[in-house]
Amino acid sequence: MAVALADIEAAADRLKGWAVETPLIESPALNERLGLRVLIKPETLQRVGAFKFRGAFNRLVQLTPEERTRGVVAFSSGNHAQGVALAANLLGVPALIVMPSDAPKVKAEATAGYGAEVRFYDRLTESREQIAAAIAQERGAVIVPAFDDPHIIAGQGTTGLELVRQAQALGASLDVVIAPCSGGGLLAGVATAVKALSPATALIGAEPAGYDDTLRSLQAGERRSVTPARRTLCDALESPAPGELTFPILLRHVADMAVVTDAEVAEAVRYAAATLKLVAEPGGAAGLAALLAGKVETFGGRTVGLVLSGGNIDPGLFARILRNEI
Amino acid sequence: MAVALADIEAAADRLKGWAVETPLIESPALNERLGLRVLIKPETLQRVGAFKFRGAFNRLVQLTPEERTRGVVAFSSGNHAQGVALAANLLGVPALIVMPSDAPKVKAEATAGYGAEVRFYDRLTESREQIAAAIAQERGAVIVPAFDDPHIIAGQGTTGLELVRQAQALGASLDVVIAPCSGGGLLAGVATAVKALSPATALIGAEPAGYDDTLRSLQAGERRSVTPARRTLCDALESPAPGELTFPILLRHVADMAVVTDAEVAEAVRYAAATLKLVAEPGGAAGLAALLAGKVETFGGRTVGLVLSGGNIDPGLFARILRNEI
Numbered sequence: 001m002a003v004a005l006a007d008i009e010a011a012a013d014r015l016k017g018w019a020v021e022t023p024l025i026e027s028p029a030l031n032e033r034l035g036l037r038v039l040i041k042p043e044t045l046q047r048v049g050a051f052k053f054r055g056a057f058n059r060l061v062q063l064t065p066e067e068r069t070r071g072v073v074a075f076s077s078g079n080h081a082q083g084v085a086l087a088a089n090l091l092g093v094p095a096l097i098v099m100p101s102d103a104p105k106v107k108a109e110a111t112a113g114y115g116a117e118v119r120f121y122d123r124l125t126e127s128r129e130q131i132a133a134a135i136a137q138e139r140g141a142v143i144v145p146a147f148d149d150p151h152i153i154a155g156q157g158t159t160g161l162e163l164v165r166q167a168q169a170l171g172a173s174l175d176v177v178i179a180p181c182s183g184g185g186l187l188a189g190v191a192t193a194v195k196a197l198s199p200a201t202a203l204i205g206a207e208p209a210g211y212d213d214t215l216r217s218l219q220a221g222e223r224r225s226v227t228p229a230r231r232t233l234c235d236a237l238e239s240p241a242p243g244e245l246t247f248p249i250l251l252r253h254v255a256d257m258a259v260v261t262d263a264e265v266a267e268a269v270r271y272a273a274a275t276l277k278l279v280a281e282p283g284g285a286a287g288l289a290a291l292l293a294g295k296v297e298t299f300g301g302r303t304v305g306l307v308l309s310g311g312n313i314d315p316g317l318f319a320r321i322l323r324n325e326i
Numbered sequence: 327m328a329v330a331l332a333d334i335e336a337a338a339d340r341l342k343g344w345a346v347e348t349p350l351i352e353s354p355a356l357n358e359r360l361g362l363r364v365l366i367k368p369e370t371l372q373r374v375g376a377f378k379f380r381g382a383f384n385r386l387v388q389l390t391p392e393e394r395t396r397g398v399v400a401f402s403s404g405n406h407a408q409g410v411a412l413a414a415n416l417l418g419v420p421a422l423i424v425m426p427s428d429a430p431k432v433k434a435e436a437t438a439g440y441g442a443e444v445r446f447y448d449r450l451t452e453s454r455e456q457i458a459a460a461i462a463q464e465r466g467a468v469i470v471p472a473f474d475d476p477h478i479i480a481g482q483g484t485t486g487l488e489l490v491r492q493a494q495a496l497g498a499s500l501d502v503v504i505a506p507c508s509g510g511g512l513l514a515g516v517a518t519a520v521k522a523l524s525p526a527t528a529l530i531g532a533e534p535a536g537y538d539d540t541l542r543s544l545q546a547g548e549r550r551s552v553t554p555a556r557r558t559l560c561d562a563l564e565s566p567a568p569g570e571l572t573f574p575i576l577l578r579h580v581a582d583m584a585v586v587t588d589a590e591v592a593e594a595v596r597y598a599a600a601t602l603k604l605v606a607e608p609g610g611a612a613g614l615a616a617l618l619a620g621k622v623e624t625f626g627g628r629t630v631g632l633v634l635s636g637g638n639i640d641p642g643l644f645a646r647i648l649r650n651e652i
Contacts, residue, residue, distance in 0.1 A: 020352065020354070023349035023350075023351065024349075025349065025371060026346065027346075027371075028346070028373055029373075042603075044603040045351060045353075045602075045603060047354055047355075049601075049603055106600070270641070273605050273641070273644070274432070274605075274641065275375075276371075277368075277370040277371060277375055277604060277605040277606075277637035278603065278604065278605065279599050279600075279603040279604065279605060280603075311603035315596070315599070315600065315648040315649065316648075316649065318599070318645075318648055319644075319645035319646075319648045319649050320645075322641040322642075322644055322645045322648075323641065323642065323645050
């Protein structure tokens with residue numbers, strides 16, 4: 001495997017003092033509704049409002065001095081972009097982020113706000129991989145992948161490391177852990193940490209309808225791509241296929257995938273705001289949506305760890321969801 | 327004084343396993359913006375979405391068996407109503423809540439949802455005190471005041487007890503603690519706990535423009551009422567005067583009051599959602615509003631404890647604030 005517990009523990013040491021150790025939050029109302037004990041890991045409270053800072057910082061802090069001067073290039077629709085931009089800013093590394101021109105405004109503005117250079121591209125006519133590769137070559141810059149990199153996976157895995165240890169501190173043992181899944185960096189990292197520390201815990205991923213590439217790949221036993229007919233409300237979960245490095249980890253550790261609709265995700269965003277009093281973006285609420293929709297197989301277990309992975313939602317979209325317009 | 331540290335510690339024992347021990351949350355973005363270290367105590371994550379559950383439960387759990395059968399009566403525009411309703415529900419005590427007919431829908435519905443009987447009254451033509459007193463006499467029910475009761479004050483004080491101990495666990499010493507203030511139950515309880523455990527900490531209250539009765543009372547050295555010309559966005563902070571029991575405590579412990587406008591409060595609600603990823607209601611965000619508006623005297627200190635006291639905001643109002651319509 002590309003990533004071991006030791007890599008995640010090393011990442012946790014590198015992140016100490018830089019990343020937020022997000023708390024575990026418990027809602028009696030949610031527990032009563034589900035008949036479960038749900039321990040929520042709100043990465044919405046992480047720097048940049050999503051877990052992505054963990055992996056980005058863990059990668060950038062390991063650049064050589066010479067690589068740091070040449071800078072980094074990344075492509076992302078938003079949260080990885082912000083994670084790389086802030087990590088680069090904190091470490092004094094020049095960063096250029098290639099973002100789709102239709103990326104959520106709040107994410108594009110925040111990325112530029114962290115001091116990164118932003119290069120927009122047309123999702124339909126241009127290849128972000130080619131643009132990033134060309135810029136990287138021209139500048140001798142290091143490309144920072146969104147998920148398919150062992151340092152990125154290890155960084156995201158620190159979310160799982162904290163989750164298990166915080167649950168243990170409460171005297172709770174996790175029967176199930178659920179996290180959103182796009183390219184699989186978060187889920188693979190979390191699964192690696194959780195399975196190493198709590199082998200009996202079942203790992204569940206959540207992905208949006210139309211982007212169930214991980215479910216299909218796990219069923220096939222090999223990486224499968226989807227060619228989505230339309231966008232999803234979960235702008236953070238639009239990867240069409242699991243990664244080369246993430247997939248074998250997911251195949252080894254993930255017990256089940258839950259596929260959620262836009263309506264279920266919107267309901268989860270409303271529930272998070274109205275009952276949990278937490279702001280979650282659609283992709284970040286995918287696991288909560290699966291739980292609320294009764295789509296999570298808990299294998300008879302009662303204690304669930306839930307990663308609320310991001311909270312970067314455009315105010316206008318958030319307002320429309322709050323008004324039941326979506 | 328009506329309340330001592332021992333009363334608050336006893337309340338904390340009674341609340342163990344019933345109330346949520348809310349975490350301390352820190353936002354690097356907020357710290358950088360203010361040039362301070364702000365330790366946020368999000369009572370938005372408390373049961374019923376506000377600190378009010380603490381005081382209500384601490385009062386109701388001390389009813390005699392005979393009082394429990396006769397039930398309780400309370401009057402409140404919303405959060406105290408929910409706190410009493412849920413505490414009564416958990417303890418099997420009948421509860422009737424007298425609420426203004428223009429109370430936020432989300433608060434009235436939640437109060438009924440917790441199983442309480444709700445009696446609406448007209449804020450302009452009826453006296454909630456008279457209505458509650460009549461019902462209490464007719465049923466032999468106990469009236470549960472919103473703030474002017476030593477058990478209520480002690481219960482709210484557990485927020486301050488946790489805040490100081492959680493800060494100490496981080497190795498932080500609080501220079502200032504700021505909390506919203508209406509009748510003063512929260513601020514008096516928090517001040518009592520904080521001053522007992524950390525005498526050098528300065529206590530600051532935040533109240534809405536037009537409802538600065540506590541500021542005026544502290545300046546006069548005696549209780550003063552305001553006759554507000556209009557409503558405030560802070561529906562939870564509309565008490566026209568500090569309480570008989572709360573005022574002497576506030577007079578003894580409170581160093582300063584910050585008065586915030588609706589515009590500053592709306593900005594704080596937006597900031598909480600966009601940057602902190604927390605849902606705060608206007609009254610609950612009054613302390614944050616004062617900090618963001620530069621209205622908090624920190625006496626040269628850098629470490630601030632901030633009580634975010636409630637998150638029960640109507641979705642429609644929240645949407646309008648998110649859209650900058652307020």
